Amino acid sequence: METSSSGPDRSEVLTGDALHPLDTSITSIWTIKLLGLAVLLFLPALFYDLTHMFAPDAWLPFGVLSGTVLGLGLLYGIAWPRLRYRSWGFALRPEELYVEHGVITNVRTVVPLRRIQHVDVSQDLIEREYALGRLVVHTAGSRSSDVVVPGLPLAEAERIRDEVKRFILEDPLTEDPV
Amino acid sequence: MPSPSTHSESESVPSPQGDGTPASSQEDAATASSPEEGAVPSSPEEPSTSGEGEQGNSEEARGDVPSASDPSASTEKEPSADAPGVSSATLGDVQEPQRLHPLTLLLRVGQSLPALFVILLPTLQNPSSENVFSVVFSLLYGLVALPAIVLQYLRFSYRITPKQIVIQKGVLKRQNRSIPIERIQNIQIEENLVARLLGLAKVTIETAGSSATEGSLEYVSTSDAHDIRRAVRSFQHRGAADADEADGDEGEPTGEELFSMALPHVLLSGAFRFSLLYIALVFSAFQLVDPELIVQRVLRSQGRIDQITEAMAAHPGLSILASIIAAGVLGWISGILIHLARYYNFHLWLDGDKLRKRHGLFTVTEGTIPLKKVQTLILRTNPLMRAFGWYELEVQTVGMNVDEQGHRVVAPFAQYGDVLSLARRIRSFELPDAFGNVSPITIRRRFARYSMALAAVLVPSAYFWPTDWWMPGGLALPWWGFTLIPFVLGWAVLQYRNHDYAVRDDGLYIRRGVLAHYLWIIPTEKHHVFHTTATIFQRRLDLKTLFVDTAGAATFAYPEVIDLPADEAEEQLDRLYGRFQTLYRARIEAATGAPDTRLDEEERPQLSVAEDS
Numbered sequence: 094m095e096t097s098s099s100g101p102d103r104s105e106v107l108t109g110d111a112l113h114p115l116d117t118s119i120t121s122i123w124t125i126k127l128l129g130l131a132v133l134l135f136l137p138a139l140f141y142d143l144t145h146m147f148a149p150d151a152w153l154p155f156g157v158l159s160g161t162v163l164g165l166g167l168l169y170g171i172a173w174p175r176l177r178y179r180s181w182g183f184a185l186r187p188e189e190l191y192v193e194h195g196v197i198t199n200v201r202t203v204v205p206l207r208r209i210q211h212v213d214v215s216q217d218l219i220e221r222e223y224a225l226g227r228l229v230v231h232t233a234g235s236r237s238s239d240v241v242v243p244g245l246p247l248a249e250a251e252r253i254r255d256e257v258k259r260f261i262l263e264d265p266l267t268e269d270p271v
Numbered sequence: 272m273p274s275p276s277t278h279s280e281s282e283s284v285p286s287p288q289g290d291g292t293p294a295s296s297q298e299d300a301a302t303a304s305s306p307e308e309g310a311v312p313s314s315p316e317e318p319s320t321s322g323e324g325e326q327g328n329s330e331e332a333r334g335d336v337p338s339a340s341d342p343s344a345s346t347e348k349e350p351s352a353d354a355p356g357v358s359s360a361t362l363g364d365v366q367e368p369q370r371l372h373p374l375t376l377l378l379r380v381g382q383s384l385p386a387l388f389v390i391l392l393p394t395l396q397n398p399s400s401e402n403v404f405s406v407v408f409s410l411l412y413g414l415v416a417l418p419a420i421v422l423q424y425l426r427f428s429y430r431i432t433p434k435q436i437v438i439q440k441g442v443l444k445r446q447n448r449s450i451p452i453e454r455i456q457n458i459q460i461e462e463n464l465v466a467r468l469l470g471l472a473k474v475t476i477e478t479a480g481s482s483a484t485e486g487s488l489e490y491v492s493t494s495d496a497h498d499i500r501r502a503v504r505s506f507q508h509r510g511a512a513d514a515d516e517a518d519g520d521e522g523e524p525t526g527e528e529l530f531s532m533a534l535p536h537v538l539l540s541g542a543f544r545f546s547l548l549y550i551a552l553v554f555s556a557f558q559l560v561d562p563e564l565i566v567q568r569v570l571r572s573q574g575r576i577d578q579i580t581e582a583m584a585a586h587p588g589l590s591i592l593a594s595i596i597a598a599g600v601l602g603w604i605s606g607i608l609i610h611l612a613r614y615y616n617f618h619l620w621l622d623g624d625k626l627r628k629r630h631g632l633f634t635v636t637e638g639t640i641p642l643k644k645v646q647t648l649i650l651r652t653n654p655l656m657r658a659f660g661w662y663e664l665e666v667q668t669v670g671m672n673v674d675e676q677g678h679r680v681v682a683p684f685a686q687y688g689d690v691l692s693l694a695r696r697i698r699s700f701e702l703p704d705a706f707g708n709v710s711p712i713t714i715r716r717r718f719a720r721y722s723m724a725l726a727a728v729l730v731p732s733a734y735f736w737p738t739d740w741w742m743p744g745g746l747a748l749p750w751w752g753f754t755l756i757p758f759v760l761g762w763a764v765l766q767y768r769n770h771d772y773a774v775r776d777d778g779l780y781i782r783r784g785v786l787a788h789y790l791w792i793i794p795t796e797k798h799h800v801f802h803t804t805a806t807i808f809q810r811r812l813d814l815k816t817l818f819v820d821t822a823g824a825a826t827f828a829y830p831e832v833i834d835l836p837a838d839e840a841e842e843q844l845d846r847l848y849g850r851f852q853t854l855y856r857a858r859i860e861a862a863t864g865a866p867d868t869r870l871d872e873e874e875r876p877q878l879s880v881a882e883d884s
Contacts, residue, residue, distance in 0.1 A: 187869075188852060199810065201841075203801040203848050207855060233669065234799040234820030236829055265863045266855070 112182030112193060118223045119244025123174035125219055131166025138162040183242050185253055190230060192240055204240050206260045208232050214250045226250035230257070368428040368439070374469045375490045379420045381465065387412060429488055431499060433506045436476060438486045450485050452507055454478045457639045458500045462493065464633040472496040526622030530682045530693055532614060532630075540684030541610030543656045545602040548609060614683045621696060626666075626681065640679055644668045646797045646821045647830070648694050649678065650790040657788060662690040666697065669823035678825060700792055703780055706771035712812050713770070713834035717763035725752065725759060772817075772832045774843050776850060779819055781830045791830035795850050797821050803840045815840035819847060 138159040146155050173196075182193045190204040213229040220226065226247040230240040245253070388395075390409045394402040419442065427440040436450045457477040466472060471490035478485045491499070532540070569576060583590040615632035626640040647667040656662065664682040682693055691702065729749040736747035743751065765785045773780040778794040800820040809815060817840045818831040835843070859867045 189848070195804070198804055198806045200802060200804045201844075203844065205798075205800075205848070205851060205855075208799045232800050232820070233822035235822065235824040236818075236820055236826065238800075238820075240800070260869060263869050265859050265867070 110184060110186070112184050112191070115178060115181045115183075115242075115244035116223075116225055116246055117178070119225060120174040120178045122219050122223060122225065122244070123177060124170050127170035127173060128166070131163070131170050135159060135163045135166060178244075181244075185256060190240070190242075190257070192242060202240055204230055204232060206257055207264055207266075208234075209257055209261060212254045212257050214247070214254050216247065220244075228253055368430045368437075369491075369495075371424060371427055371429075371488060372471055372490055372492045372495070374471055376420060376424055378465060378469070378471065378490060379424070380417070383416050383420065386416075429486075431502055436486065436503070438488075448486060450476055450478060452503060455485075455503055455507070456641055456644065458503055459636065459638040460493075460496045460500065461637070462631075462635045466490055467493075467633075467635065474499055526620040526627065528618065529621050529626075529696060530617070530619040530685065530689075532617040532684065534615070536684065537611055537614050537617065538607060540614065540661075541607030542603065543653070543659075543661060543684070544606040544610060545599075546606040546609050547602060549601045549605040552605075610683070617683060619681060626697065628681070638679075640666060640668060640681075642697060645697055646793075646823055648698065648700070648792040650690055650694070650792075652788050653786060654788070656684075660687050661685070662687050664690045664694055667821065667823050667825070694792070698792075698794060700777055700794070701775070703773035703775050706773045706780065706782060708771050709767070709832060709834045710812075710814055710836045710839075711767060712814060714760075714763045714767045716808065716812065716814070716834060717766055718760050721759045721763060722756060725755065729753060770833065774846055779830070779847060781832055783830075783833075784828070787828065789828060789830070793819060793821055793830060795847075795854050798847065798851050801844050801848050801851075803844050805837065809834065813837045817843055 138161075142155055142157075142159045176196045177194075180194050180196050180199065184191045188206055190206065190209075192200075192202045192204070194200055210231045210233055212231070214226045215229055216226045224247050225244050227241055227243040228245055228250045230242075232238050232240070242250075242253075387409055390405055390412055392405070394405045422442045423440070426442050426445075427438075429439070430437045433452065435452055436455070438446075438448045438450070440446050440448075455476055455478055459475045459477065461473045461475065462471070463473075469490075470493050472493045472495075473490055474488040474496045476486040476488075488496075488499075612632045612634075614630050616635075617628070617630040619626060619628045621627075622639075624642050626642065627638070628640075629635065629637040645666045645668060649665040649667060651663045651665060652661065661684055663680065663684060665678045665680050667678055681697065682690060685693065694700070729752040733747045733749035736742070736749060741748050762785070769785050769788060770783045772782070776795075778792060779798070781789075781791045781793070783789055798819050799822055802818040802820065803815045804818065805815045813836065814834045815837045816831055816833050817835055818829070821830075824830070832840070832843075856867060
């Protein structure tokens, strides 16, 4: 299933071998981040509710505003990461990195390995707790010059980075990248 | 980890020579240039001492620089010694640290005057004791700014050696930048009006790979500017070929002239463009004039104004027409003037593997575009120009002039056939016979989108429309805006008709746009990243957008094929990427004489599937 035998004309890049999902714990990380955002929105709403608790001309009964914000925030923080996780998939193929993602706008990206300028593996605080890393691939393209694959086990991210590095180092063509 | 081709903060073009000298700001190069100073007997002490002074500030860079450039510098000693004809006669003085032209001081002071004017504005408008603060401020400003200008001037020096250009500058923070000669792509000489009157020019140095200007000399005398450019050229050519390329007397470019525009041609080109610059001019004129003065004038000429307002009230349609005509004429005239200022005396030469152009009325700009750096060819036009067969040719480049958004105009105004043959000189291509349309459903999407946008503007404004304002037929004016819906539909149809594409062996061709109509020619070897995207609405209609990223593409008006049928988009992406693969596999085979071994089954990079369960 992993033979992406490329004919002279077609690459079959979109129909190649199966895509790898991200690590499942990335949903927890996204949930934590989104819930943090929800709390940030909830606090002002709560403040408004409390300060207008006894206002004579209150246009909303107590707790409606903050309750709505909290409810929507919780829903968003829990449901959205799952949707996002399902939309993600990637594959490192012999000559390219193939990435698929996006809930609202579905994006399929083919990054030829020889076009990669450099590769980073980065980690933020929460990701470090889960021992996950994100692969950041820089190309010379202008509109989407950085392709990011989040939620990889750190070791795996580093291995991909090294594979890409090897590919570039062993490239027999010594031409300017742009 | 020694990343393959990268530096953490500098640009990551692997140096073709492999000498590991990155192009951007290396801290010091006094050691590298010391061999050359031996060739200039006039004052060998001075450069090295000034270099020594910098070493104290930048020891951290000292460790790697000499090791990187010492061997190459010693090999470079031979050529610099055997070609004294050029270097000693015309460049001997350039090899020593040079100051900028003294008149730079005058220009800099002149440039700082607007700030002073802003500070003094309250006093100028109303000279009283209340506004004494601004005078104090301006004195303080003068106390700070003038010494700063002088210090900056004194602390700025540049030096050109056969190996590199060294620029030292900075008052509080010293910066010592060396730009390797072989990395220099473009030396642009720019003379704005004031500088030209004083015989000065600004020299900007651009290198491959970096997106910004690497160094700029503001200002040197015009002859020095041409000397610098000639010196750099001759140093660059010395490595490759002999001195028969060492070109140009007094900056007169050699090579074959590809395109030029005479004055009538420039005026004609301006006549086809409109510019809204006059609006900015009017507003800035208002700011210079005291508003009270205008009010008084208006009050005094009340009678005439009344006549005008009466006439306008009597014939609203006529006055609207008149103002539209006035705006059109103003826009037309300013379009002509702008084109005249920008493209006066336009010349384009093909000089070996570089394009060179020079143009401008007040600010004369000269620059080069290496053909290898051309990413995308862009033919641009507007409906008026298209009706008469006029087109503009732009090329997309990287690491060049940022002001032009990575797009450089190669021919501002030429007939279609001329543009095509000119474009073929830059890079050969065959325009496809048949372009394929995108899905007609795009009309529906565009119509829905534009109607929504129209409604989003009209409904709120109709809701808040005051009852005593104009309400033709008893309805608020914005409601009448919905009569534009048929035009919206027509617009959507026009957009569909003007959007098509073709995938050929040599690249991707895309045409799009109604008011600004583009033809992008994207060669396969310049493709970078391949995308298909589908928004939530596109997915419902089974549509996709195809997009091939190129280096230095503009952030708006980028070449994408919008609303292809989903299958077709994927198929074309497959085809484009397949061509890209084929091209590079063939190149590798041609370069090494064998297929790429990295792609073997056992060599292939693999993910261990065990870990991601």
